[in-house]
Amino acid sequence: MRIVRFASPQGMSFGVLDGDGQVAQIEGHPFGQISFTGARYAQADIRLLSPILPSKVVCVGKNYADHIAEMKGLTGDAPKEPLLFLKPSTSVIGPGDAIRIPAGSTNVHHEVELGVVIGARGARNISPEQVGASIFGYTIGNDVTERDMQQSDGQWTRAKGFDSFCPLGPWIETDLPGVGLDPADLEVTCTVDGEQRQSGRTSSLIFDVPTLISYISRVMTLLPGDVVLTGTPAGVGPIRPGQRVECTIEGLGSLANSVAAADAVSTAGGSR
Amino acid sequence: MRIVRFASPQGMSFGVLDGDGQVAQIEGHPFGQISFTGARYAQADIRLLSPILPSKVVCVGKNYADHIAEMKGLTGDAPKEPLLFLKPSTSVIGPGDAIRIPAGSTNVHHEVELGVVIGARGARNISPEQVGASIFGYTIGNDVTERDMQQSDGQWTRAKGFDSFCPLGPWIETDLPGVGLDPADLEVTCTVDGEQRQSGRTSSLIFDVPTLISYISRVMTLLPGDVVLTGTPAGVGPIRPGQRVECTIEGLGSLANSVAAADAVSTAGGSR
The missing domain is CATH 2.30.30.370 (FAH)
Structure with a gap:
């Protein structure tokens, strides 16, 4: 569904x-x-709109070998355990919404990722075998990243946490096997203005979905609707205002977003 | 109030x-x-209970010179800009609740911090001069940190994101000047089993509250009830099950929490 x-x-x-x-x-x-x-x-x-408003988006870094290779100068070797970071709920946008480039930034990258949406049972301290019962479905995420800030800050929160830096959608598929697909072997691609930039398969994940969700659930309780982004394959690259980035995963449709310059209007809690 | x-x-x-x-x-x-x-x-x-349930807790690393000095081997020099990271909402507990030490961990540290609670206007793209109108009040936070994981992961999300790793409280003071206090010059202390471990003053913050809130608001929208933790002074150190950690800030009372071993019961979304 x-x-x-x-x-x-x-x-x-x-x-x-x-x-x-x-x-x-x-x-x-x-x-x-x-x-x-x-x-x-x-x-x-x-x-x-984004198919869910998660309380948190838990992300996994360096989870495809080819992406680790292309990023080696910046982020180092493959991790021995899943490498976790968070994107704030305020970074989430939906299909068709604009990714806004921060003022002065010239190095914002797309990162297409398989997204796992947590179901009504949540997940806390669960084993990989129990993970299936905690998954509501799958969607597409774009872990938009300001590459220069990622390097200069060390911590990735700012580089990955800007408003609009987490497109999700267009839908949540709750029964991939029912449409003849295996979440552990889906094609994952990203194009910019129609030109292919990223291509991979979820079968190449270093830590698979049951391993990731179990691992995260032993750190922080995953609440219903929370989203786990599972890492990005090779081919990340810059996006500029005026471009259109489209992330596609087999069975999950295409998540297309325009790219715009930042809206820098100063507001004390005005409209977003 | x-x-x-x-x-x-x-x-x-x-x-x-x-x-x-x-x-x-x-x-x-x-x-x-x-x-x-x-x-x-x-x-x-x-x-x-925790005086607020924030949608996010935005934290600032390395914001007191004496703490930077004691942590230098692990986290390096003073940052040129505020160093941001996030604690998930699931890490928040209230006064009197137990901080739970993850299984196998022997190096969980206390970090007392001044917490800023965002008010009804929220904060987005605001200048330091506008920050006052976006602040609801102040409270105490304990940025509990697993020091070994902080070092091994590089990203601080896991080390600082465990359930129970963000005690907040006991209250939010909405009018510090009304009780004769200046948020920019408050005594901040932490004791473990009655022995003083941390001591500092918010006048020593490298980046002050208006600078921090303005900076964060230019990255991510701060929503009403969100909490910003402003960094910890020197004296951090380990806590063990059975101990009692008490964080005190002038005008904000004392935030006391017991320390317990992890509750490792495996649940697929059961009670926390």
């Missing part, structure tokens, strides 16, 4: 994206038993 | 801690105009 979150003139809702391309609105949230309101929308009449 | 959050037999509420030590319950949240329910509780009849 493809779960989306969307804005209509009536407000925000979750829904199910049908085979005919229409969205069937659901009552409340999509965890647990789903009940439909009966309302259906053509995609042209609604705006897809 | 001293804002607390508490659990009573009737549920969770915010309240105001009066001069007589009683808690006056307030309607809803404490941002904006406060209205009282009329219910009053003796502290013995309620349990204080």
Whole structure:
């Protein structure tokens, strides 16, 4: 099932994206038993949002050998254990939203990643064997990164934490096996203005999804709706205002975002 | 005004801690105009919780010269700009709750810090001069850190992100000047089992509060209730199960927490 979150003139809702391309609105949230309101929308009449608003986005660095090789001068060798970092919830945007380049920055990179969405049971201190029951589904994430700040700060929080630096979507697939796909072997690609930049398969993950979720759950409780981004394959590179970056994963659709200059209007808590 | 959050037999509420030590319950949240329910509780009849549940805790590393000196072998020289990292919301606990030492860990340290709580206006792209209007008040934070993992991981997320690694409280003071105190010059101390370990003053912060909040707001939007921890003075050191760590800041009371061994029960989303 493809779960989306969307804005209509009536407000925000979750829904199910049908085979005919229409969205069937659901009552409340999509965890647990789903009940439909009966309302259906053509995609042209609604705006897809990030399919979930996670309390946190837990990311994994250096989890594809080819990406470790291309980044070696900056981030070193392969880790012995999963390398964790966080993106704040305020960095999340949806499909079609603009990635905003910070003022003065010239080295913002795309990083396509398989995203795991945690289900209603959450995850705390679980074994790899228990992970399946804690997964709600899969989506696409773009771990947008300011490469110069990543190097100068050492800690990656600022470089990866700007508002708009975490596109998620377009939907959450809750049953990849049901559509004949294995989350452990999905093609992952990223194009910029139609030109292919990244290409890999989730079968190349150094630490696989059960290992990652179990590991993270032994550090911090994963809450329903939290998102784990599993690392990016080789081919990362810069994006500039005016470009369009599109992240695609088999079975999960394409997550396309424009790139814009920063909105630097000074506000004390005004509109985002 | 001293804002607390508490659990009573009737549920969770915010309240105001009066001069007589009683808690006056307030309607809803404490941002904006406060209205009282009329219910009053003796502290013995309620349990204080973390005074806020932040969407994120943004922390600042290496912000006191004496702490930079004691940590130099591990974390290097003073930063040219504020060094940011995040603690997940799941790490937050309240006064009296137990800090839980991860299984196998022998090097978990206390770090007392002045905490800034963001108010209803939030903060985005604001100047240092605008920061005052975005601050709700001040509280105490303990940036609990697993020092061995901090070194081995490089990224500090795991070392500082364990459940229970962010005690906050006991209250939020919304008017330090009203009680004759200046947030820019408060005594900050930490004791373990009554023995003084850390001592400093916020006048020694390398980057002061207006600079920090402005800087962070240009990276990530700070939402109402978000907490910024401003760095720790010298004297950090290990804590062990059975000990009691008490962080004290002038005008903000004392944040006392026991230290316990990890609860390693394996649960797929069970109780925390």
